[in-house]
Amino acid sequence: xxxxxxxxxxxxxxxxxxxxxxxxxxxxxxxxxxxxxxxxxxxxxxxxxxxxxxxxxxxxxxxxxxxxxxxxxxxxxxxxxxxxxxxxxxxxxxxxxxxxxxxxxxxxxxxxxxxxxxxxxxxxxxxxxxxxxxxxxxxxxxxxxxxxxxxxxxxxxxxxxxxxxxxxxxxxxxxxxxxxxxxxxxxxxxxxxxxxxxxxxxxxxxxxxxxxxxxxxxxxxxxxxxxxxxxxxxxxxxxxxxxxxxxxxxxxxxxxxxxxxxxxxxxxxxxxxxxxxxxxxxxxxxxxxxxxxxxxxxxxxxxxxxxxxxxxxxxxxxxxxxxxxxxxxxxxxxxxxxxxxxxxxxxxxxxxxxxxxxxxxxxxxxxxxxxxxxxxxxxxxxxxxxxxxxxxxxxxxxxxxxxxxxxxxxxxxxxxxxxxxxxxxxxxxxxxxxxxxxxxxxxxxxxxxxxxxxxxxxxxxxxxxxxxxxxxxxxxxxxxxxxxxxxxxxxxxxxxxxxxxxxxxxxxxxxxxxxxxxxxxxxxxxxxxxxxxxxxxx
Amino acid sequence: xxxxxxxxxxxxxxxxxxxxxxxxxxxxxxxxxxxxxxxxxxxxxxxxxxxxxxxxxxxxxxxxxxxxxxxxxxxxxxxxxxxxxxxxxxxxxxxxxxxxxxxxxxxxxxxxxxxxxxxxxxxxxxxxxxxxxxxxxxxxxxxxxxxxxxxxxxxxxxxxxxxxxxxxxxxxxxxxxxxxxxxxxxxxxxxxxxxxxxxxxxxxxxxxxxxxxxxxxxxxxxxxxxxxxxxxxxxxxxxxxxxxxxxxxxxxxxxxxxxxxxxxxxxxxxxxxxxxxxxxxxxxxxxxxxxxxxxxxxxxxxxxxxxxxxxxxxxxxx
Numbered sequence: 001x002x003x004x005x006x007x008x009x010x011x012x013x014x015x016x017x018x019x020x021x022x023x024x025x026x027x028x029x030x031x032x033x034x035x036x037x038x039x040x041x042x043x044x045x046x047x048x049x050x051x052x053x054x055x056x057x058x059x060x061x062x063x064x065x066x067x068x069x070x071x072x073x074x075x076x077x078x079x080x081x082x083x084x085x086x087x088x089x090x091x092x093x094x095x096x097x098x099x100x101x102x103x104x105x106x107x108x109x110x111x112x113x114x115x116x117x118x119x120x121x122x123x124x125x126x127x128x129x130x131x132x133x134x135x136x137x138x139x140x141x142x143x144x145x146x147x148x149x150x151x152x153x154x155x156x157x158x159x160x161x162x163x164x165x166x167x168x169x170x171x172x173x174x175x176x177x178x179x180x181x182x183x184x185x186x187x188x189x190x191x192x193x194x195x196x197x198x199x200x201x202x203x204x205x206x207x208x209x210x211x212x213x214x215x216x217x218x219x220x221x222x223x224x225x226x227x228x229x230x231x232x233x234x235x236x237x238x239x240x241x242x243x244x245x246x247x248x249x250x251x252x253x254x255x256x257x258x259x260x261x262x263x264x265x266x267x268x269x270x271x272x273x274x275x276x277x278x279x280x281x282x283x284x285x286x287x288x289x290x291x292x293x294x295x296x297x298x299x300x301x302x303x304x305x306x307x308x309x310x311x312x313x314x315x316x317x318x319x320x321x322x323x324x325x326x327x328x329x330x331x332x333x334x335x336x337x338x339x340x341x342x343x344x345x346x347x348x349x350x351x352x353x354x355x356x357x358x359x360x361x362x363x364x365x366x367x368x369x370x371x372x373x374x375x376x377x378x379x380x381x382x383x384x385x386x387x388x389x390x391x392x393x394x395x396x397x398x399x400x401x402x403x404x405x406x407x408x409x410x411x412x413x414x415x416x417x418x419x420x421x422x423x424x425x426x427x428x429x430x431x432x433x434x435x436x437x438x439x440x441x442x443x444x445x446x447x448x449x450x451x452x453x454x455x456x457x458x459x460x461x462x463x464x465x466x467x468x469x470x471x472x473x474x475x476x477x478x479x480x481x482x483x484x485x486x487x488x489x490x491x492x493x494x495x496x497x498x499x500x501x502x503x504x505x506x507x508x509x510x511x512x513x514x515x516x517x518x519x520x521x522x523x524x525x526x527x528x529x530x531x532x533x534x535x536x537x538x
Numbered sequence: 539x540x541x542x543x544x545x546x547x548x549x550x551x552x553x554x555x556x557x558x559x560x561x562x563x564x565x566x567x568x569x570x571x572x573x574x575x576x577x578x579x580x581x582x583x584x585x586x587x588x589x590x591x592x593x594x595x596x597x598x599x600x601x602x603x604x605x606x607x608x609x610x611x612x613x614x615x616x617x618x619x620x621x622x623x624x625x626x627x628x629x630x631x632x633x634x635x636x637x638x639x640x641x642x643x644x645x646x647x648x649x650x651x652x653x654x655x656x657x658x659x660x661x662x663x664x665x666x667x668x669x670x671x672x673x674x675x676x677x678x679x680x681x682x683x684x685x686x687x688x689x690x691x692x693x694x695x696x697x698x699x700x701x702x703x704x705x706x707x708x709x710x711x712x713x714x715x716x717x718x719x720x721x722x723x724x725x726x727x728x729x730x731x732x733x734x735x736x737x738x739x740x741x742x743x744x745x746x747x748x749x750x751x752x753x754x755x756x757x758x759x760x761x762x763x764x765x766x767x768x769x770x771x772x773x774x775x776x777x778x779x780x781x782x783x784x785x786x787x788x789x790x791x792x793x794x795x796x797x798x799x800x801x802x803x804x805x806x807x808x809x810x811x812x813x814x815x816x817x818x819x820x821x822x823x824x825x826x827x828x829x830x831x832x833x834x835x836x837x838x839x840x841x842x843x844x845x846x847x848x849x850x851x852x853x854x855x856x
Contacts, residue, residue, distance in 0.1 A: 008660050054807070056625050056626045139574075139577070139590040139591070139593045139594040140594075142577075145590070165633070193627070195626055195627030198627070201547075202828060214799065215807075216807060217709070217799050248708055248709065248797060249797060250797045251797065252692075252794060252795045255692075255795060256694055258699065258700035258707060259699075262707070264707050421576065422569065422570060422571025422576055422811075422812055423569075423570045424571075425576060426572075427569050429591075442587055469783070510696060
């Protein structure tokens, strides 16, 4: 399965083909943008984009919410860029990078010339300042500080060369340098308070700069004059085309739909599945891409007696009909999970042969473990019901409701509580849950270590003893060679399924819906929005 | 007598403010989830590092005992320091002051609209000659009071913004952006006023002095507008406090539907983020508006109607 993103519309015909391919790849029927074949990108204009939530912060080094990232990503350039088509890490601000054999030391050679928006050069010392500032932010920079965990030292070799050393193997770090979180800010920004940086008081290195930001209202970004270090994955390398991007916070779904239809906004990612049909005409286009990383998963708490039994976990995994979920409840672009990893993640391999819907096998496994059907159809053992509870906030809430019905057919009772994010986090925080539910966006297979490893940041399966899977997850984190790493990642992904660690459901994806005059708006490798190539056709 | 009365009312107001502060603190504390876990996780970041959460919790002071958190916060609040927003790191009072102007503009406009709308509807229902028209007009206020605000907002958006594109669907820019949100709030509030006025008009018109006025040969219009309405309007004045409460709660929903800035949006975001200092600042502010509005009404009341003495209102209020 290959994922493409719309290249610049100078090649509009190719763009249209690419879009169609994407649509085919995801099994969808998205209309392609209706640009005329001779259309050349034009400089100028303002694009109005609606976001659904405002996380009260747009500092790239602090944010984690997708809507905030849609703003923050445009303000910074990164050391590297990840190719959205194959996940390869390519040069960006660093013309060259070297990793030592055990993935503990990373040396970057910087381009001579690029500068921060305040005129300061992007040099080795400023890279050091950036990463130290992220460490200093600590918990306020959740993503960044996890990428920089085990950081030992940063050596400024010369103006253009910087070496970053870790105390543990850290293969994911290379991909991390391509993300907005480790995007570079002018050294002056490191001295600005955390709260003021959230409000947009920072100086970036990217194609756009913050003109204004008002929490709950929105932000305006303006084109950075003199920017000419666009990444090789983009369709051009000099200044962005748009004069400004205006982001408006529109929490109400019906308002976003109506505003896009009536031309009061130009594009959004926040159209409800039910409303998607309204935008199928020639006046609009939509583009979908799976979010790379961990798919929507039910994480079984293996510290509980019932779920410590591999048979029980495998039975639940086999008792879920993923196809039925995506075909009845979700949009045409949503596809069933075929691995713990989403298909847009580098090193992804389709495991649908070991991840089958097989209710008979599920029933056999439960019988084998001594769970026999009770009077009410729910299985029992020693007077105890095979009953579990999960608290979740993710929408559409019907997904787990259907899972609940499906599991009932194999005699498993799944109790659901749909709640606010705050409630869900409180319910999961003490680790007493049966199942937690969620996904995690990251364009690197190391995301599996984050969520499944016994020593991972979240250890969502609450295991206490390291097992074979943990060895594999640690091993892949230390391999730089792509072929070698692929082998280990495949082994790990397969063991997560066959060992019943992972109970994947479906892939989260992001859909851009835009008016036909919007051109070149697409996704970066992590399925976050990239406005650099975007332009407005009049 | 005025001095003692006012001092007493202010004392009562202070108790109301303290109760609002304390109750909101307890409610937020009882809700599951705290600012630290929400900050460290939430949205797409499900990998919550317990160490980071613990660190944040101690930075925010959430690891201290409940009574200590409460007393420290209350002590500071007494000096006018409502603390720092756990979500943004900015003073909660700054956030309130920034959000205030758009909400004042919205609620003030909505207030004017609802008063006009309420009076016109009540009088029209009372003056209408045809029985069917009177029935129709009288059935509007109960309807207006019961329609959910967000539904009115979406309906108005659909008609006047998405279809005929007369007004913007979002934002705070210019008078145009104020029209639909203000009408949205004014419909239930106006209906509320109309309900009160109609009831009061009916009872006033049933009083003997109205017959005397009629007997003197005054026209029906003169009877209603010149005599009954003036007297009927006075009881409605006491409900201004309730009305302001309605306007403020209407603003919470309306600001979200129309993507407007204001204290409604501020408080929704703050509750979702368990941002205790910000919620408490807004709650205390809203309580203050309530207290002041009721005090002003009680003080103005005897000036309008000489028959009402301060002693009596003071007694009732106590």
